[in-house]
Amino acid sequence: MTTKPSIEARLAELGITLPQASNPAGNYTNCVIVNGLMFVSGKGPSGNPKGKLGSEYTTEEGIHFARLAGIEVLAAVQAELGSLDRVKRVVKAQGFVNAVPSFEEHHKVLNGFSDLMAEVFGEKGVHTRSVLGAVSLRNNLPLVIDSIFEVEN
Template structure:
């Protein structure tokens, strides 16, 4: 029988990507006790990295869509860590980095793309603490990178 979260993903017409492999000398997640710390997931889609700089060549809406893609990768990593997404008890915290100009101030609106996804998928358990900060640049020129902490059974 499919898990409740997998059924919700299906009902929302959301297909998770494969959990991305690390791009350097680190692991994609660490489980310690009842928490999973997921390494930063960069914005990428079916056609590769989603690149850009908010406030220069990307709109807030495009940035939020890129953040949503980070969220899909975070959930995929969580599934790789625990096997069954129903074992996720809570999204504890997201830390979002937005590749943006020095005068761009809508980082929270961009990272909402990921935050909104977590609530769509996990309901009240998807509500989380969060940071949304600017970065002068991000790996590979991506628009957004987000890391997460999940509480698990």
């Protein structure tokens, strides 16, 4: 019987080390599980970048920021579940992109998150998503992504 490699082993193959999960900035929690669905609070990229896509940052930089935000999401999920192997499926991602009004590549930016989920979880990392342009975001972050995962009880 062949055992499936763990998600943590997959992260190591990808050269990804998850940081400690960030603490909520207010009166809320990182994750809530209801009926097998884990709702993850919005996460921005590590490193505290500030600015808008289309002025301070390019689409390519936004893609990188979305990947970093995905790593922050994974850290929160791992902290809540104890192991990413308990993730059954990435269900949905919703991205908010802090952009100038003329910016039109929001969907490309969120590919940084979506590609990471597929790399880490394979087929069960493919998810639904929506992306919105924002006039501003907390701390002037370039993007914030919230997400929903199906998890084992």
